[in-house]
Amino acid sequence: MENQILQFREELDEAKLYYQPSDEFDRTVKTRYEKMPADIFSTAEKAAKWVAGEIANEIKQKQKLGEMCVVGLATGATPLGVYSELIRLHKEEGLSFLNVVTFNLDEYYPMLKLSAQSYNHYMNDVLFNHIDIPKNQIHVPNGEVSKVTITGYCNEYERLIDSFGGLDLQILGIGRTGHIGFNEPGSQLDSITRLIMLDSLTRRDAAKDFNGLNNVPKAAITMGVGTIFKAKRVILMAWGEGKAAIVKKALEESQCDAVPASYLQRHTDVKFVLDVPAASELSRVKNPWLVGSIEWDRYWIRKAAVWLCNKLQKPILKLTNRDYNDNGLSELLALYGSAYEVNIKVFNDLQHTITGWPGGKPNADDSHRPERAEPASKRVLVFSPHPDDDVISMGGTLKRLVDQNHEVHVAYQTSGNIAVADDEAVRYLSFVKSFSRTHDTNEGNLQCVIEDIQKFLLENKKPGGMDTAEVRNMKALIRRGEAKAACRFVGIRSKNLHFLDLPFYETGTVKKNPLGEEDVRILVNLLRKIKPHQIFAAGDWSDPHGTHRVCWEGIYQALKIVKDEEWMKDCYIWLYRGAWQEWDLDEIQMAVPVSPEELQHKRNAILRHQSQMESAPFMGNDSRLFWQRSEERNRATADLFNKLGLAEYEAIEAFVRFIV
Known part of the structure; x- marks a missing residue:
C-alpha cells in the first residue's frame, strides 16, 4: 500500500474541516528531507490494519517454508489496533500462530506478572489469550527476577533470541523522548537487553496507567538498540500529534543518541508507519512547497x-x-x-476570523464574519468530554455566549470519575460524615456506607487498583457538583446542564470500552431534543487518554444520523481545543478575544473543579495545572496574532469549523 493518500487531518468518512487543502495536487511521496521510508495513512486504524497485514504475510510465508516466524512485539497504546486486527484475522480468516515465536521488547521493573500494569498481563489480555499461539513460544521479560540475577537473566533473553536465528520482524512504537523499547536517550547503538532507569517524561506518560506518577516503576528491562537493530525488518508506528515532533526528529534530523529511534537510519529494512497527525510536523505535510x-x-x-x-x-x-x-x-x-x-x-x-460575537452579531453584515447574524438568539450546545473541558477550553466564549443572550446548554459526555484522586474523595467523605453527625440526620445507613468507602480507600485499595461501584459513583458526584458550580459562575442555568454518563467510559479503569450503540443513541436523543443552531465539541483528538477522541467519534456518528433533519441545515459545528493542545494559527476560523477580566473569570470557573487541581492523577505529561496551561495557551494564541501585525489582545480562544 505505497503512496497512501495524504489528507490534511484525520477524516471520518465524508466529514471534513472547513479549511482543507486541495486533493488535486500530486500526492506521490516526497521525501527530500526524510532519511528513512515512511508511509502516511489517513487514520491510525487503517495504518494498524496495514501493519497487521504485514505481520500476517510474514507468518504465512514462513508457514509455506515450514519455518518458525520470530516476531518482536511492542506494548502501550500504539499497537492495540494491530493486535485487534491480528485477532480478527485469526478468528475470521483462519490465520494460525502455531509457527510464531514472540519476544516482547520490555517490562517494568520490578513488576509482578499478574499485576494489571504488567506487560505480561497486557499481552495476554490484548493478544495471546485470543489466538492459537503455544504458550511456550511466548517470551515477555520477567519483572520478578531478583536484582542479583538480573544481568544473567538479560543475557539469557538475548541468547534465546539468537537461538531462533534472530527476529524476522520487529514492530515498535516511539516514545516522546525518542525511545524505542525502553531505550532512553543516551542508549548506545550496540546496547543489548538490560535493566535501565526510565526517563522522567516516560514515567509521566505512564502515570495514567498507574493511577499517578508515584506508582510508576523507576526502571525497566528492555531489549537493547543493538538487539532491535539485528531484526531483519523493522516497522515503527506512531499515531497522534503528541508524537509529531519526535517523529520529525527521528526521520529528518541526523542520528544521535539523544533520539534513539534515529539510529534506525542505519537499518537496511525499516519503515515508519504514521497517521496524519503523527506526520504533521514532517516537511512534506507541514511545508510541502x-x-x-x-x-x-x-x-x-x-x-x-x-x-x-x-x-x-x-x-x-x-x-x-x-x-x-x-x-x-x-x-x-x-x-x-x-x-x-x-x-x-x-x-x-x-x-475576518476575529470576533467578539461567537454566536454572531445581530443586525450586522455577516458576510466576512465566522458566524451568522441570524437567528440573533441561538440555541448553543457545548459538548464537554470530561466535566471540566468546557471551561478549560472555552470558558471565555461560554461567558460571552451567555452574556449575549444565547440559550447555552452544556453536555458532559463522561462522568470523569476515575480522575478523582483517592485523597480528594476521602476529604469529601470526611466532611459528609462530620456534617451528618453534627446535624442529627438519623442517617445510620449513610454512616455505614461512608465508613465502608473510607476503609476501602484508606486500607484495602492497592495502588492502581480498581474502585468499587460505590466509590466510582461518589467520585462522579464530586465532579458533577464541580461542573455545576463552574457553570453557575459563568451564568449557565442548571436546567441546561446534561450529564450523559456515556456507557463506554464506565469501566472503572483507564481502559475503556469501544463506543457502542447506546452511547450514540444518547447523543442523538440530546441533539433532537435541543435542535441547536451551534454545536461546540472537543477537537483535541490526540489527548493522552483517548477519551476526547472517542467522545468526538460518538458525536460524529450521531451527527451522521441527524444530518438530514431540518434543524441541521442551520447548524454550525465548531471544534475547540485547550486542555492538551491548541489549533495552529493557520487553521483557525474563529478567534474570540478574551479580556484580562474575562481571563480572570475563566480561571475562577476552572478553579471550581477543585478535584482536578494538583491532586488529579491524570494531569498528563504537562506539570502545569489546567488553569495555567489554558491561560498560557490563550495568551500564546493572542501573541501569534499580534506578531503577525493584527490587533493585540490579552488572550484568544480559537475554533475550527467542521462540516458534516
Whole structure:
C-alpha cells in the first residue's frame, strides 16, 4: 500500500474541516528531507490494519517454508489496533500462530506478572489469550527476577533470541523522548537487553496507567538498540500529534543518541508507519512547497504566509518579494504577482476570523464574519468530554455566549470519575460524615456506607487498583457538583446542564470500552431534543487518554444520523481545543478575544473543579495545572496574532469549523 493518500487531518468518512487543502495536487511521496521510508495513512486504524497485514504475510510465508516466524512485539497504546486486527484475522480468516515465536521488547521493573500494569498481563489480555499461539513460544521479560540475577537473566533473553536465528520482524512504537523499547536517550547503538532507569517524561506518560506518577516503576528491562537493530525488518508506528515532533526528529534530523529511534537510519529494512497527525510536523505535510510544487488554495496560501512570518519574525504586511523568493515561495509570487497582493489576502483572511460575537452579531453584515447574524438568539450546545473541558477550553466564549443572550446548554459526555484522586474523595467523605453527625440526620445507613468507602480507600485499595461501584459513583458526584458550580459562575442555568454518563467510559479503569450503540443513541436523543443552531465539541483528538477522541467519534456518528433533519441545515459545528493542545494559527476560523477580566473569570470557573487541581492523577505529561496551561495557551494564541501585525489582545480562544 505505497503512496497512501495524504489528507490534511484525520477524516471520518465524508466529514471534513472547513479549511482543507486541495486533493488535486500530486500526492506521490516526497521525501527530500526524510532519511528513512515512511508511509502516511489517513487514520491510525487503517495504518494498524496495514501493519497487521504485514505481520500476517510474514507468518504465512514462513508457514509455506515450514519455518518458525520470530516476531518482536511492542506494548502501550500504539499497537492495540494491530493486535485487534491480528485477532480478527485469526478468528475470521483462519490465520494460525502455531509457527510464531514472540519476544516482547520490555517490562517494568520490578513488576509482578499478574499485576494489571504488567506487560505480561497486557499481552495476554490484548493478544495471546485470543489466538492459537503455544504458550511456550511466548517470551515477555520477567519483572520478578531478583536484582542479583538480573544481568544473567538479560543475557539469557538475548541468547534465546539468537537461538531462533534472530527476529524476522520487529514492530515498535516511539516514545516522546525518542525511545524505542525502553531505550532512553543516551542508549548506545550496540546496547543489548538490560535493566535501565526510565526517563522522567516516560514515567509521566505512564502515570495514567498507574493511577499517578508515584506508582510508576523507576526502571525497566528492555531489549537493547543493538538487539532491535539485528531484526531483519523493522516497522515503527506512531499515531497522534503528541508524537509529531519526535517523529520529525527521528526521520529528518541526523542520528544521535539523544533520539534513539534515529539510529534506525542505519537499518537496511525499516519503515515508519504514521497517521496524519503523527506526520504533521514532517516537511512534506507541514511545508510541502519545500519539497515540490503544490496547488495553491486558500488554506495553503495562509499556511505558507504564516510560516514565512514566523521564520523571519516579521508581520504579514512587511513581507517582501525577496522574502518569498529566498524561502521557496516564488511560485506564490508568480501566481499573485507580488508580495503585497499575497500579504493583503492573508491579512484580511486572518482579520475576518476575529470576533467578539461567537454566536454572531445581530443586525450586522455577516458576510466576512465566522458566524451568522441570524437567528440573533441561538440555541448553543457545548459538548464537554470530561466535566471540566468546557471551561478549560472555552470558558471565555461560554461567558460571552451567555452574556449575549444565547440559550447555552452544556453536555458532559463522561462522568470523569476515575480522575478523582483517592485523597480528594476521602476529604469529601470526611466532611459528609462530620456534617451528618453534627446535624442529627438519623442517617445510620449513610454512616455505614461512608465508613465502608473510607476503609476501602484508606486500607484495602492497592495502588492502581480498581474502585468499587460505590466509590466510582461518589467520585462522579464530586465532579458533577464541580461542573455545576463552574457553570453557575459563568451564568449557565442548571436546567441546561446534561450529564450523559456515556456507557463506554464506565469501566472503572483507564481502559475503556469501544463506543457502542447506546452511547450514540444518547447523543442523538440530546441533539433532537435541543435542535441547536451551534454545536461546540472537543477537537483535541490526540489527548493522552483517548477519551476526547472517542467522545468526538460518538458525536460524529450521531451527527451522521441527524444530518438530514431540518434543524441541521442551520447548524454550525465548531471544534475547540485547550486542555492538551491548541489549533495552529493557520487553521483557525474563529478567534474570540478574551479580556484580562474575562481571563480572570475563566480561571475562577476552572478553579471550581477543585478535584482536578494538583491532586488529579491524570494531569498528563504537562506539570502545569489546567488553569495555567489554558491561560498560557490563550495568551500564546493572542501573541501569534499580534506578531503577525493584527490587533493585540490579552488572550484568544480559537475554533475550527467542521462540516458534516
